[in-house]
Amino acid sequence: MTDERDGGRPWFKRRGVVWPSLAVLVLVLLLGCWLGFQAHTAKSNLEQARTSAQQSKNALLQGNTGDASRFAADAASHAQSAREAAHSLPWNLVAGVPWLGSPFKTGRQISDVVLNLATDVLKPIAAAGTTVAPNHLLADGRLDVTALRNEEPALRKIATDATRIDLEAQAIAAPDYLGAMDKARSQLQSQTKDLAKLLQNTALAARLAPSMLGADGPRSYFIGFQTNAEARGTGGLLGGFGVVRFDNGKPEVDTLAPNTDFYRKFTPISLGPEFDNQYGFTNPSSDFRNSNQSSHFPYAAQIWKSMAEQSGIDVDGVIALDPVALSYILGATGPVVMPDGETVTKDNAVELTESTAYIRYPKPQDQPARKKFLQDIAAEVVKKVSGHVKSPRALLDALGRAVSERRISVWSSFPEDQALLEQTPLAHIIPDDPAPYAEVVVNNLGGNKLDYYLDRQIEYVADGCHGDTRTSTVTVRLTNTVSDADSLPDYVAGRIGFLPIPSGYIPKGTMFTSVRLLATTGAKLINVMSNGVEVSAQTDTERSHPSFEVQTVILPGQTDEMVFHLSEPIVPGAARVPVQPLVGAVSTKVSVPQCTK
Structure with a gap:
């Protein structure tokens, strides 16, 4: 299409259109180059910040507080540079564009969290390193409880800041595309979660250990x-x-x-x-x-x-x-x-x-x-x-x-x-709360030492989060790995416990075992199957958890599979499967959706 007033030239050749169009094009190219430069700067500095943060942590654990402080300062410097790049004009412009700007918005949030982590956690913990570094804290069999107690307020503040930053990290939005950015988000969330937990435990230890270890008297x-x-x-x-x-x-x-x-x-x-x-x-x-x-x-x-x-x-x-x-x-x-x-x-x-x-x-x-x-x-x-x-x-x-x-x-x-103590794994408690739970507890009924040869597999599977209750299954496989019972003393492979003598011949090396399942609060037992045959269970309650106990006899070289079918309430929280600390191998598998109800 042409216009006679402009000599019949096409619109894209008109002087009034060409120069503004070229200007916009150049501006877009410049913004794109600037954005690319800022993206490279942010990525490079975030990677260097992560490396310096890890070096600071390693130096601190080695008791090298000088290097820990230096690496923490490096991490903060790189994090600041990354944040400036992620808050630049082209970055902000693109981040505001629906869908297209999603990864840039995520990257901006990541840079904010990394900077806060470096300045509010890494640098202060490095400064406190003289106290908390193992080589300074423990010498010649004595724990410096006075120094630990003096540092407790600072450690508590650092732990509080780490928890706050972890919440910020968990709130980072997932990008609509760009898998590399989503991977970086997930890695950061995992790191802040682990670090917050570590520092919470450190602050708790600083509060607990002095009194328990004799700072106020033997x-x-x-x-x-x-x-x-x-x-x-x-x-x-x-x-x-x-x-x-x-x-x-x-x-x-x-x-x-x-x-x-x-x-x-x-x-x-x-x-x-x-x-x-x-x-x-x-x-x-x-x-x-x-x-x-x-x-x-x-x-x-x-x-x-x-x-x-x-x-x-x-x-x-x-x-x-x-x-x-x-x-x-x-x-x-x-x-x-x-x-x-x-x-x-x-x-x-x-x-x-x-x-x-x-x-x-x-x-x-x-x-x-x-x-x-x-x-x-x-x-x-x-x-x-x-x-x-x-x-x-x-x-x-x-x-x-x-x-x-x-x-x-x-x-x-x-x-x-x-x-x-009950806020730590040291307490070894049965938690009195409603979150999904499956703890398998084994007790030897034979009075022998055969559990050295016991292997365990535990699987906890549950349906989805719809309604008030769901069906769940806890499968317990116990394997008696004894291969040559005759070579074992009677004290190890015999039977001197209180379990009633079962009928029939029971070979040496046979395990007599109580298996107790502590289930989610409010769970009801549908049935228990032992090697495909329904068996009875003794039902009790322990610290608000229903307890279902069966007794089993496991011959040498054999496996007993017990399947507990349950109806359990749908409650919020991640499923837990505490592992009893025995000698033999244990594998656990948990397939329980985490509900928010």
């Missing part, structure tokens, strides 16, 4: 060594015990003794009608062998404290640990050498204490010698930990791993300390 604790070759709710049978005394952060251990010292008449205590109804027939508060059938550690702790006090030992709390935890500790401290020259290492500690020792001392009359052997191992490990530790960080990491696997449990008779 504290004493009963130590229970659990033998999880014979399963109990909190892990394993109480195999031996001792007393540790803390004075201003320095531990001193005495009174190491075998469990035979508890073969005496105790005055029972009551832990309430619910506990008494479920466990009372086994005399748990007067027979140490049945004292920790419940997985709720405060129950066992109160019983052990009562037994200790009736034996003339006054304690302020209770600590429990198992041979696997000892192996982690030996990995950090190095091996110990026994008086006879035998070396106990991280690699042989579990097998030596939970298998070899029983073969070495196979007869009932040999058991005092076996218990003395295990007691000597515990004494050597304690001596190693309470002396000079080459790498405090490695020791704290080992203890942290044991705690995360519920292999170290702590209870305090001081209500204010116990309330704080």
Whole structure:
């Protein structure tokens, strides 16, 4: 189409159109180049900020506070540059465009969170590094509880800021396209969540540890060594015990003794009608062998404290640990050498204490010698930990791993300390809340040591979030891996427990096992299938959770599959499947939608 007034030239060749059009085109190209430059700047600086942040964390854990502060400052500088790029004019213009600007809006939010993380968390925690770095905090077996207490207000503020920043990170909008940006968002959210949790625990430890470790006067604790070759709710049978005394952060251990010292008449205590109804027939508060059938550690702790006090030992709390935890500790401290020259290492500690020792001392009359052997191992490990530790960080990491696997449990008779403990995995409690829950608790009914050979698989599956209730299934597979029962002593592979003798021939090496499922509050049992056959279950309640118990016999080399079909209320919260700290392998699978109702 032409216009005679403009010489018949097409519209795109007219002078009044060409120059404005070229100007707009050039402006768009310039904005595009500027935006590309800013995007590259933001990406580069965010990556450098992340690298510097990781270097700051590593330096802090190594006790190198100078490098930690320097890397934290680098992270803050790069984060500031990234934020400036993400708030530039072309970035803001594009971010305001529906759909097209979605990744840019996400990138702008990411840069804000990273800057806040660097300035409000990394730099302050690096400044506090002199106190919280393991090499400064733990020296020659003593924890500097005074310095930890002095730093507690600063650590609490940092933890509060980390929690606030994590909430900001979780609120970052997902981009409508550009997978790389969404991946960066997810990674940041995961990192801020982990860091907030870590700092919350650090602040909590700074508040709790000084009083528990003797900053205000000596504290004493009963130590229970659990033998999880014979399963109990909190892990394993109480195999031996001792007393540790803390004075201003320095531990001193005495009174190491075998469990035979508890073969005496105790005055029972009551832990309430619910506990008494479920466990009372086994005399748990007067027979140490049945004292920790419940997985709720405060129950066992109160019983052990009562037994200790009736034996003339006054304690302020209770600590429990198992041979696997000892192996982690030996990995950090190095091996110990026994008086006879035998070396106990991280690699042989579990097998030596939970298998070899029983073969070495196979007869009932040999058991005092076996218990003395295990007691000597515990004494050597304690001596190693309470002396000079080459790498405090490695020791704290080992203890942290044991705690995360519920292999170290702590209870305090001081209500204010116990309330704080129950905010941590150390308390090993059955939570009294309504969120989805499936805890499988195994107790050995045979009085043998066959749970060293027990493998477990646990699967918790539930329907969606529609309506008031949904169907759920908890599948438990227990495998008896014993391959040559005849080579095992009767003390290991026989049957001396209280389970009624089943009919028919029962070969040596057979497991007699109680399997208890603690389910979501308000859940109802539809049925239980054992290897495809419906079986009956004993129903109780423990700390608001319904409890369904079945008893099973597992032959050597066989697997028993128990399937609990349930109807459970639809409640908010992520599903939890706590794992009982036994020796053998365990795998868990959770397919439970998280509801918001």
